[in-house]
Amino acid sequence: MKPGALEGIRVLDFTWVLAGPYCTRILADLGADVIKVQSMTTSNGYDARGGGRTNSLNRNKRSLRLNMRKQEGRDIAGRLAQHCDVVIDNFSARVMKSWGLGYEEIAAIKPDIISISMSGFGHDGPWKDYVSYGLTLQALSGVTHLMSYPHAPPQGFGYSYADYGGGLTAAIAVLAALHHRNETGEGQFIDVSQYEAMTALTGMSLLQRSVNGDSFEPKGNLLQARPCGPYGAYRCKDDNSGALTLPDRWLAIGVTNDQQWEAFVSALGGPAWASDPRFANQELRYENASALDAYVGSWTRGLDCYEAMRVLTSAGVPAGVVQNTADLVHKDDQIDHFGFWWFDDDLPTPSKRLDGFPVQMSQTPAKLARLGPDMGQDDEDVLSSLLGFTSEEVERLRELEIVW
């Protein structure tokens, strides 16, 4: 069996909710030993709940309970940190320090430690103590405003995209720091403001504002700066099977040059409206997008979305069904072929699969090495192998509610 790229790297993981665990999920998927610290004394987000959600978010990790409200719990955490390459949290600034697990404290004993803290807004600035969830960060980073239809109330992502983006961003920072440490022996502290991680993803808009003084305004699905069309979502035949909570089906079409436009018109059988002078070039198709969209929609409306997609893609026109997650599981032969799914019969869910990893590495493939652990599943393993505790000692610590 091929090794993981991060084999031999150990992470002491104090993260909770979503952004932090998504970061450590990536590290675990790549083969790092991620020790997730949980406790019966905290809700720990929804990480504490067993079942499928834990399996998706916490697969490949180990779980250790430590009661951080007790000095002995904090002492054990401090000792464990010395056996780790990375310590990560997404608390506000004071928490780790108050536990004796701030960067300076750990680095005093283990100078090459990489300590990373993923706070909402960073450890300084007027908003440093502000509270946030992904949807808050979306709003504040300009995303919600930009992801809207013109002259309509703002929309944004319908879920906590900022958590995924933030988690992956933090993982990159950890990996870069590990590289530096390998080359120089130097560890460091990494401060990740999830707000800045999200804002970096709207960088293009900011640079436009900076250079040209011009602020992008919402344009629905149209591109901000590249006139072209048709570009958007077009309604197809409804799915009235009752399987979906919303029956409407859509096809995304993205015609971005004249060659694709020719192919598009030809694929539709050369309808008369395509020769309308309002659609004669990219700029005009963009300006007259509403009119164009109405015509395109009248074509798609009578077709099954997958059928319409095939007609266009086989003609060389970029098009893709707006798939829901059931579609991805049952209808997407390509993502299946790519190997995105991780299957395991022990999963307590009907699908018996997890959303896997979107990258195939030839020598160090990411893989499902174990399902998400129950809380405390690895108490003994971790404490005996790393700190030499006997099982009796671990049991005593449980009774004292330290391993708790």
Place this chain on the structure above:
Amino acid sequence: MTGALNGFRVLDLTNERGVYCTKVLADLGADVIRIEPPEGDPLRNYPPFRKGEIDPDQSVYFWHHNTSKRSVVLDLASRHGRDQFSQLLGTADALIESHDVGTLAGLGLGHEEVLETHPALIYTSITPFGQAGPRAKDPANNIVLSALGGVMNVNGAVDAPPLAAFEDQSYLAASNYAAATTIAALLYRRRTGTGQFIDVSIEAAVAAFAHWPYLQSGVAPMRTGSLNLNAFGIVRCLDGYCAVSLNHNWDKHLSWMLSEGFGEELVGLRPPTEEPNVPARRANLEKRLDVLGAWAATKAVDTLFREGQAHRLTFGKIMSVDDLFQNPQLRARGFMVPVHHPELGETYEYPGAPYRLTRTPWAVTRRPPLRGEHTEEVLAEPAMRARANSEVSR
């Protein structure tokens, strides 16, 4: 201070699908050499342009995606160009590209061939669907991949079309995954001396960012507008919109509203999580949103945001790009960084670091390069000269 990836040399053959990946690596200190054809990188023709004037050295799109990189012009269609590229490969740690499947192979630069000659190289390809499979060669772009990957489906109002992720998010997601795995491969190579091929599927990267309750519940989430079933919504204030939590620190939140004469009808309302089914949960949240809407309508958005945060509620003002640009938190943190363009005599503020590595900070070490700006410099490097000479003497 040097960057974390100091000394890591990357040859950059990406197009729009992967150009952000090499920016990520460059801003972290990697030596990224962008290879441009003699007529220039096509991305230089992407709008918007500085002052709206079409100029391949003034594409704001190109600028944003090519900070900290060097530019070398090579004609890969010619034998000579490919020889020079081959020599460059001998000095490089990684090659990152995002062309259609088979394009580089057609030039003798596919991953199988290259890795045979350079087994310690890390070769990363970013494509819409991966290298192989029934639809690997289907035409695709950002909106198409946002749709297929499952992220588009959950955004937008119920009575309007679903909304794709803003800007080139599918490319950014894939680029970030490509950067992460390329660095991971570098860590592995340091231990073992072995390079590898990294196959990034943009569709899969989007799916990796999607919301997956379907795998447990068997119910696929659909768009619900801005009212989120995890108890968030958007309210209209006097002068703007605010994202508000609808069940966070609720006792405190409700007391506050009551003290201002709103929320009587919400007293005793059960938590939405205790509703027996989704429609009931939605109705519960809509009721809260209605009341919050009436309350918010009496306030300026900045006031609601500030007061909400003072009450430890996860409120967030819906900021425009202009708001963002002037945002006091970003300004206090020095988020925007000045980048000087000597060729224009101008300095512009560029968006800054997604992370703060305290010892090896993120930095824009070079302004985006002019076409071929570093060709001579790179080809004159001792390692390159040695390779060129050894080829000549063979």
